[in-house]
Amino acid sequence: MLKRILVSAILLFLSPFSLPLAMAAEGDPSAPEVNMVEIGQTVLKLGLAEGVTPDDAIDAMNSKAVELNMKLVGHQNVSAELEARGLDSPRLEIFQFCRPEDAVKMVRFNTIYAAYMPCAIALVEDNDGRHWLEMLNLDMIINAYELPPELQAIAITINGEMLSIITAGATGSF
Known part of the structure; x- marks a missing residue:
């Protein structure tokens, strides 16, 4: 009961859009x-x-991915698309990596993992002109749900490989 009250109070203070959720959490045990x-x-x-x-950075990430047998399954050059439309844009590209045989094992266990696939790394230029590589903190996902040992090993391996890819990009070494 106390937990629901605290959640309701927090949600009420955070956003006017959270009122319906807060009300549901307070009065509905199935919320x-x-x-x-x-x-x-x-x-x-x-x-x-x-x-x-x-x-x-892009060359280093792609080279490291090939070395690790991770497939580049998608590339979205958002800034180039915006520039083609006549809009000014800082650099923004998204690279998606996957090992399909591992992906299907994860999805067969629980389809929710499909929402995290493929693993993405964004190349982003900030407002000061500095470039960053950004990806989901996969540790949070791995630690949030108990997996069978085989899938836990796959998740940890993929995380390590994605960390290797983003590090290669940031350092320019491969």
């Missing part, structure tokens, strides 16, 4: 449990090392 996480903790953000250009 969903609400957990809040600091958004910054959900993302790993690495700045490009001095002397590493965005193109160097």
Whole structure:
């Protein structure tokens, strides 16, 4: 009861849009449990090392992915699309990596894992012109749900490989 009251109070203070959820949590025992996480903790953000250009970072990430047998399954050059429409945009590209045989094992266990696939790394230029590589903090996902040992090993391996790919990009080394 105390937990529901605290959640309701927090939601009421955070946003006027949260009122219906807060009311549901307070009066309905079947209402969903609400957990809040600091958004910054959900993302790993690495700045490009001095002397590493965005193109160097992309080459290093792609090379590392090939070395690790991770397939580049998608690339969205958002800034190029916006520029083609005549809109000014800082650099923003999203790279999606996957090992299909591992992906299907995770989804067969629980389809919710499909929402986290493929693993994405964004190349982002901030308002000061600095370039960053950003990806989901996969540790949070791995630790949030108990997996069978085989799938736990796959998740940990993928996380390590994604960390290797983003690090190669940030440092420009492969």
